[in-house]
Structures are given as C-alpha cells and as structure tokens.
Amino acid sequence: MDIVAENLAVCQICSPMDFRLTPEQESFRAEARSWLRANVPSAERGTGPLPSLDTPEGFEAHRAWERRMFEERWSVVSWPRSYGGRGAGLVEWLVFEEEYWDAGGPARVGQNGIFLLGPAMMAFGTEEQRNRFLPAMASGEEIWCQGWSEPGAGSDLASIRSVARPGDPEGTWVLNGLKTWCSRGAFADWLFGLFRTDPSAERHRGLTYFLVPLDAPGITVRPIAQLDGEPGFAEVFFDEVEVPASQVLGSVGRGWEVAMATAGSERGLSLRSPGRFLAAARRLVALYEQVALCDPARAERCADAVARAWIEAEAYRLATFATAARVLDGATVGPEASLSKLAWSGADLAVHEAAIGLLGSSAELLGSDGTPDGWLGGFLFALAGPIYAGTNEIQRNVVAERVLGLPRG
Ligand SMILES: Cc1cc2nc3c(=O)[nH]c(=O)nc-3n(C[C@H](O)[C@H](O)[C@H](O)COP(=O)(O)OP(=O)(O)OC[C@H]3O[C@@H](n4cnc5c(N)ncnc54)[C@H](O)[C@@H]3O)c2cc1C
Numbered sequence: 001m002d003i004v005a006e007n008l009a010v011c012q013i014c015s016p017m018d019f020r021l022t023p024e025q026e027s028f029r030a031e032a033r034s035w036l037r038a039n040v041p042s043a044e045r046g047t048g049p050l051p052s053l054d055t056p057e058g059f060e061a062h063r064a065w066e067r068r069m070f071e072e073r074w075s076v077v078s079w080p081r082s083y084g085g086r087g088a089g090l091v092e093w094l095v096f097e098e099e100y101w102d103a104g105g106p107a108r109v110g111q112n113g114i115f116l117l118g119p120a121m122m123a124f125g126t127e128e129q130r131n132r133f134l135p136a137m138a139s140g141e142e143i144w145c146q147g148w149s150e151p152g153a154g155s156d157l158a159s160i161r162s163v164a165r166p167g168d169p170e171g172t173w174v175l176n177g178l179k180t181w182c183s184r185g186a187f188a189d190w191l192f193g194l195f196r197t198d199p200s201a202e203r204h205r206g207l208t209y210f211l212v213p214l215d216a217p218g219i220t221v222r223p224i225a226q227l228d229g230e231p232g233f234a235e236v237f238f239d240e241v242e243v244p245a246s247q248v249l250g251s252v253g254r255g256w257e258v259a260m261a262t263a264g265s266e267r268g269l270s271l272r273s274p275g276r277f278l279a280a281a282r283r284l285v286a287l288y289e290q291v292a293l294c295d296p297a298r299a300e301r302c303a304d305a306v307a308r309a310w311i312e313a314e315a316y317r318l319a320t321f322a323t324a325a326r327v328l329d330g331a332t333v334g335p336e337a338s339l340s341k342l343a344w345s346g347a348d349l350a351v352h353e354a355a356i357g358l359l360g361s362s363a364e365l366l367g368s369d370g371t372p373d374g375w376l377g378g379f380l381f382a383l384a385g386p387i388y389a390g391t392n393e394i395q396r397n398v399v400a401e402r403v404l405g406l407p408r409g
Contacts, residue, residue, distance in 0.1 A: 040100075085138065154181075167242055173242070277312075
C-alpha cells in the first residue's frame with residue numbers, strides 16, 4: 001500500500017486535497033447506512049438475494065426494490081425533490097453509493113434511466129418531459145433500455161442506419177430500423193435511442209434522440225441469450241413506429257450532442273461509482289485472508305495481484321473525488337470521462353482476476369447457486385467492462401486526441 005501513500009504525497013504537493021467529509025455529510029452517511037443495513041434484501045432477513053435481474057421474476061423483484069428505495073427517497077438521492085430525490089450533492093451521492101455497495105445492495109435494474117437518460121433529460125428535456133418521465137424513472141415504474149448499437153454500428157455510432165421520417169400529422173415521426181445489444185431490453189418498458197432524421201446531413205448531424213415505449217405498435221423485441229442462457233440483451237425492431245414530437249429529447253438533428261452527454265454519464269461519473277469497486281476490493285481482501293489461512297503458498301502467489309487490484313479501486317475513488325471537486329467548482333466532465341471508463345473497467349477486471357487466482361479451480365463452483373454476485377459471475381461480467389459504454393480502444397483514442405491533444409492516428 002506504499003504506492004498509494006507515495007502517490008497521495010505527490011498529489012498533495014501539486015494539488016492539496018482535503019478528503020474529510022463535513023459533519024452534515026457524515027450524518028448523511030450514517031442515515032444512509034442505517035436505512036440500507038435494515039432494508040437491503042438479504043438472506044438473513046429472508047428477503048434476498050434477489051433472483052437474477054435477467055429473468056422475468058428477477059426483473060420484477062428488482063423493480064420492487066427500486067420502488068421501495070423510491071418510497072423513502074433513496075433511489076436517486078442527488079435528484080431534485082420534485083422528481084423523487086433528496087436534492088443531495090455530488091459528494092453525498094458518492095457517499096450513498098459507497099454505503100449501497102458496502103451493504104450488498106443489488107444491481108440497479110433502472111440504471112439506464114437513472115444514471116444515463118435522467119441526467120441527459122435534466123440537461124436537454126423540456127419541463128413537461130422532466131415531469132412526465134423522471135419520477136416514473138426514479139420509482140422503477142418505467143424501466144429504460146438504451147438503443148444505440150446496430151449490427152453495423154457499435155464503436156462507430158455515427159454510422160447508424162435506423163431512420164426517422166416526418167409523419168402525418170405534422171410534428172410526428174415514423175421510425176424504422178434495428179437496434180441491438182439493448183441491456184435489459186427483454187423486459188424494459190421504454191427505449192431511448194438515436195435515429196437518422198436527415199440522411200443528407202454530415203453523419204454526426206442529422207441524428208435525433210427519441211424516447212419510445214416498447215409496447216408501441218410496430219415494435220418487436222427479440223431477447224438475446226447471454227453465455228448463461230439468460231436474456232440480458234434484446235434486439236429491437238422498428239417497423240413504421242409512430243412517435244409524437246413530445247418524445248424527441250433535445251432538438252431535431254442535435255441527437256449527437258444529447259448522446260455524448262449521455263455517454264459522459266455512462267463513462268464518467270454516474271454509471272459506475274467507485275463504491276461498487278471498493279466493496280468488491282474489500283471482499284477480495286477478506287477472501288485473501290481466508291485463503292492465506294488454508295493455502296498460504298497460493299495466497300503468497302496472489303498477494304501482488306490482490307494489492308494491485310485494491311490500489312486500482314482506491315485510486316479510482318480518489319480520482320473520482322477529484323473530478324467531483326472540479327465539477328462542484330463549475331467544470332463539466334468532457335473527454336476525461338474516457339479516463340474514468342478505463343479506470344473503472346480496469347479496476348473491476350483486476351479485482352475479479354485476483355479473486356479467480358485466489359480461488360483457483362474452485363472458482364468454477366461458485367455462483368452455481370444462482371447468486372449474481374458470485375466471483376465467477378462477477379469475473380464474466382467484468383470481461384465485458386472493456387467493451388460496453390464504448391470499447392477501451394476507443395476510449396484510448398479519445399484520451400490521445402482530445403485529452404492529450406495528440407494527432408489523429
Ligand atoms: C455487456 C454489454 C452491454 C451492452 N449494452 C448495450 C446497450 O444497452 N445498448 C447499446 O446500444 N449497446 C450496448 N452494448 C454494445 C456496445 O456498445 C458495443 O458492443 C460497443 O460499442 C462496441 O461495438 P461493436 O460490438 O459493434 O464492436 P466494433 O465497433 O465492431 O469493434 C470491434 C473491435 O474493434 C475495435 N475498434 C473499432 N474501431 C476502432 C478504432 N477506430 N480504433 C481502434 N479500435 C477500434 C474495438 O475496440 C473492438 O475491439 C453492450 C455491450 C456489452 C458487451
């Protein structure tokens with residue numbers, strides 16, 4: 001752990017930071033901890049763990065948990081009270097996330113809405129849209145999926161071919177095309193997605209961001225089974241789907257701007273908070289201590305990997321607090337979000353790889369009881385981290401060109 005201390009010392013020389021919380025923030029932490037410890041679904045209380053959220057019953061069980069949190073204003077703590085939040089600040093949100101994952105809180109089935117679309121809607125939505133959609137998003141009444149990728153458009157999102165043309169009556173739109181890899185799409189209620197509204201425009205222009213209910217006539221949802229057989233994704237087909245003008249987010253032809261704001265949340269601050277990886281790193285250290293008792297030689301072989309993984313999680317936490325401090329000073333998170341994405345996906349992989357190393361072949365036995373948070377399940381999901389939210393190769397390109405100012409390759 002000396003490396004952390006050394007780096008901190010360096011950081012303090014170039015930019016001193018005070019990591020202490022205020023008494024109000026400490027009392028917020030205590031309140032969150034006490035509520036979560038009493039309410040998070042758990043085996044001890046006979047309320048958990050919840051079944052996998054990629055099954056119909058698990059999806060509904062997770063939706064009910066979102067509702068329970070919403071009732072006590074814990075589902076979106078940093079949102080304004082009028083949308084169901086507590087109006088808490090960014091630091092309080094980070095603190096809440098630490099407590100949530102430390103208490104063993106389940107995966108957030110509403111994450112596409114509350115962490116990705118919600119912030120974009122607050123920035124680009126009309127007041128009518130915010131009032132209509134945000135409370136239902138916060139309560140889990142309406143769960144969203146993200147419709148960006150297409151069979152020929154993943155990394156190069158601007159090459160999407162799904163289209164929207166003006167409908168009749170004027171102001172309405174008619175959508176056609178296909179979206180794929182929509183996480184939670186098999187059971188979600190709504191989709192937010194990009195469609196080409198002006199085929200003659202330069203490819204980043206002429207795109208528009210639509211909000212579409214998945215039960216609209218002309219939509220077909222085809223679930224895609226993952227490695228474990230569960231439909232974690234869906235393809236969504238659009239065949240002459242009519243959408244009113246009130247379901248365009250931002251301006252017509254300016255969808256790229258809204259999408260990049262959404263991507264900033266996905267890669268940067270909101271989708272993957274440090275609390276999630278800190279909790280996993282703590283579980284890893286506990287696992288190391290357990291293995292050290294029964295197989296000291298194996299523990300010794302894995303010690304470096306465990307220490308490195310813990311450091312990566314802790315470094316991501318410190319970097320996130322530094323970003324939060326900049327945002328509180330009025331900065332916006334731009335292409336640096338790509339650095340966060342590289343950090344969180346790397347930390348997740350490092351923690352799970354170290355755990356698999358500690359467990360050896362017995363890792364394969366874990367998780368067979370269906371618990372989604374078993375090390376093996378977590379490892380398989382961590383492998384996807386460098387792909388979703390934009391692949392890590394693309395993030396490195398962004399960092400090279402837009403953060404470091406290097407010439408385009
Ligand atoms: C778990 C998971 C959840 C997902 N959820 C969603 C979702 O909810 N909604 C959604 O719309 N999509 C979702 N996706 C899809 C995801 O956004 C895409 O997989 C991702 O953007 C990559 O696109 P692709 O798969 O088409 O790969 P491609 O773009 O074909 O890339 C293939 C490989 O080439 C590399 N590559 C491509 N271009 C470049 C370049 N210019 N420079 C260097 N390397 C390059 C990539 O890094 C990658 O390694 C999800 C994916 C996963 C794994």
